[in-house]
Amino acid sequence: MDYVSTRGSIQPANFRSVVLSGLASDGGLYVPNSLPHFDSEDIANWSWLPFDELALRVISPFVGGEIESAVLKSMLKDCYQRFDHRAVAPLQQIGPNEWVLQLHHGPTQASKDFAAQLQSRLVAHFLTLPDRAIVIGATNGDTGLAAVEAFKDVANVEVVALYPRDGVPADRLAGLKASSSGHVRLIEVDGSFDDCQTLVSRVLRAWPLDDVIPISFNSTNWVGVLAQIVFFFHSALQLGGGIRPVGFSIPGASFAEIYACFIAQKMGLAINQVIVSTNTNDALHRFINQNSYSTREVSHSLSPSMDFSLFSNLERFIWELYDRDGRTVQHLMANFEDSGKLSIGNKQWLQARMLFDSYAVADDQVREELLTIFKEAGTAVDPQTATGALAARLHRRSIASPMVTLAQLAPSKSSQLLAELGVWNGDVAATPTLSVDHVVLSEGDIDGLTHFLQGV
Ligand SMILES: *Cc1c(COP(=O)(O)O)cnc(C)c1O
Numbered sequence: 290m291d292y293v294s295t296r297g298s299i300q301p302a303n304f305r306s307v308v309l310s311g312l313a314s315d316g317g318l319y320v321p322n323s324l325p326h327f328d329s330e331d332i333a334n335w336s337w338l339p340f341d342e343l344a345l346r347v348i349s350p351f352v353g354g355e356i357e358s359a360v361l362k363s364m365l366k367d368c369y370q371r372f373d374h375r376a377v378a379p380l381q382q383i384g385p386n387e388w389v390l391q392l393h394h395g396p397t398q399a400s401k402d403f404a405a406q407l408q409s410r411l412v413a414h415f416l417t418l419p420d421r422a423i424v425i426g427a428t429n430g431d432t433g434l435a436a437v438e439a440f441k442d443v444a445n446v447e448v449v450a451l452y453p454r455d456g457v458p459a460d461r462l463a464g465l466k467a468s469s470s471g472h473v474r475l476i477e478v479d480g481s482f483d484d485c486q487t488l489v490s491r492v493l494r495a496w497p498l499d500d501v502i503p504i505s506f507n508s509t510n511w512v513g514v515l516a517q518i519v520f521f522f523h524s525a526l527q528l529g530g531g532i533r534p535v536g537f538s539i540p541g542a543s544f545a546e547i548y549a550c551f552i553a554q555k556m557g558l559a560i561n562q563v564i565v566s567t568n569t570n571d572a573l574h575r576f577i578n579q580n581s582y583s584t585r586e587v588s589h590s591l592s593p594s595m596d597f598s599l600f601s602n603l604e605r606f607i608w609e610l611y612d613r614d615g616r617t618v619q620h621l622m623a624n625f626e627d628s629g630k631l632s633i634g635n636k637q638w639l640q641a642r643m644l645f646d647s648y649a650v651a652d653d654q655v656r657e658e659l660l661t662i663f664k665e666a667g668t669a670v671d672p673q674t675a676t677g678a679l680a681a682r683l684h685r686r687s688i689a690s691p692m693v694t695l696a697q698l699a700p701s702k703s704s705q706l707l708a709e710l711g712v713w714n715g716d717v718a719a720t721p722t723l724s725v726d727h728v729v730l731s732e733g734d735i736d737g738l739t740h741f742l743q744g745v
Contacts, residue, residue: 290353291322292511295608296622297615304355307511308411309422311493311503317615317622318604319511325350327557332522332531340377341365343526344519347556351515356414364414368406371396378520380527380693383666387681388693389674390524396438397464398699399431400546403520404513405439411512412504413443423745425449425492426506427485429594430461431542431698433475436506437468447745448506451476451485451730451738458593460718461702466727474745480732481587482597488730488738490601497739508545509601517546520695521553521560528691529559536562538681538694540673541573542594544602546695551606554644561690565647566680568655572598577647580638582631591652591706592673594698603631610637648680655679656710663712671698672706 291301296317302310307319335343344365345358352361369377374394381389395402408424416422424440424447426432433450440446450465454477457465469475478485489505496503508514525535537560539547547565554560567574568590576582584598604622610633611617625631632638650658658675662668670678677694685692700707707713730737 290351292319293322295320295604295615296619304352305415308415309502309504311505316494318509320605320608321351324555329532336526336530340523341369343523347519347522348515364410368410371406378523383662386691388691389670389696390693391696393696393699397434398702399435400697401432401435404508404516405435407516408512409439409443418445420502421445422502422504423447423449424504424506425489427451427482427489429482430457430465431594432507434465434468437473448473451478451489453482453485454479456482456596475727477727477729478732483584483599484732486599488735491735492738497742508543514545514549517549518553521550521558524693525558534559534561534690536685536690536692538564538566538677538692540595540677540697541565541567542673542697544600548602548606562686563645564680564684566676567649568592568595568676569651570596570598571649574647574649577645580632584629591655592676595673607633610640646684648684650676650679659710659712669700669707669712670696671700671703673698
């Protein structure tokens with residue numbers, strides 16, 4: 290399988306170079322040059338498969354023979370064995386035809402484990418020693434932790450995670466610090482998550498180390514998207530054998546899952562609606578609802594992993610909407626990087642609206658929804674999941690189709706809040722304080738970051 294850049298000016302690359310990459314050399318994101326398409330009979334034939342076998346069917350065409358099938362198969366088996374539920378991603382019913390897809394049974398109890406576990410195995414497979422790599426990215430806590438966990442035993446790989454000074458809740462920061470060992474460097478940025486993301490993109494575009502390969506751990510790296518496409522096939526097969534259309538409600542904690550869902554539909558899966566939920570940081574809602582996307586100051590909410598406004602995978606989505614026209618994407622993104630604003634053509638926006646709806650959920654609505662789900666379905670969910678569940682109930686187009694809300698984080702990660710609301714019966718995690726060596730950079734300090742990387 291060949292990969293190209295969303296900005297249209299690179300030679301096609303193979304899967305290996307996409308795995309071992311940050312951004313494409315023209316500053317765009319790698320995207321597959323063509324998508325595999327499955328007939329509904331093919332998909333229906335997969336309904337008996339366990340998660341790892343299904344993942345093999347979905348992922349193989351994107352690898353395009355660069356890894357022997359038996360090797361890929363055992364890699365995937367090994368990944369999902371690390372999850373603590375036999376179904377890997379179990380579905381839980383919370384209402385009439387309303388479901389929650391639990392994506393938090395991995396080693397760090399976050400959906401990012403799916404991407405990180407696969408990515409670390411692919412990097413270990415393709416990295417030829419003595420080559421070294423730095424796996425780098427921005428995090429509000431969850432992705433960084435998943436990357437640290439996944440790469441802890443991979444030789445010749447260091448993890449560098451940038452996090453915003455005020456963006457990461459104390460317990461998640463403590464978790465990140467506690468899991469860090471010699472191969473992990475943490476950089477605290479005096480700024481927001483968006484500032485961290487911007488620094489990472491800039492350093493990936495002007496990578497200062499000739500002898501070290503940069504790899505992004507956020508789903509700017511294609512593997513992050515690839516791992517998540519499987520979620521939608523899995524859900525649709527469990528709930529309707531791949532024949533009955535399914536709707537999804539996706540909390541906007543990155544655009545990668547949303548884009549992955551869109552891709553799953555293009556690959557032939559029967560998906561009849563996608564609802565994107567945000568908290569009061571509503572950049573994605575304004576994009577989908579009004580075709581007006583802009584970055585802005587973020588405020589803190591009950592769902593801190595959604596407290597940002599810069600969504601790198603929007604670029605891949607826009608590239609698809611513009612029929613893979615790299616020149617137009619290049620133009621739109623250059624304009625966006627200057628002005629912080631982006632609108633797409635009316636035709637492209639209407640096409641997106643055929644499938645997509647969105648809703649912004651305020652913190653008091655989240656509290657209420659957490660109580661409602663606990664009272665009416667007897668279960669606790671994470672606040673981020675609550676935004677999705679509420680958006681799903683208010684905006685679903687069909688009551689005949691199953692509506693699946695993605696639960697990206699385990700409720701235990703928010704045990705303090707859930708206990709305060711009286712919807713938590715388990716242990717409440719105490720907040721440990723830990724001091725671990727970390728570097729502090731100010732927002733926009735690209736020279737400081739470059740200098741730091743030269744010393745890794
Ligand atoms: C996951 C992800 C985020 C959010 O990061 P967290 O550390 O989970 O808060 C942001 N951007 C991209 C591209 C991601 O993949």
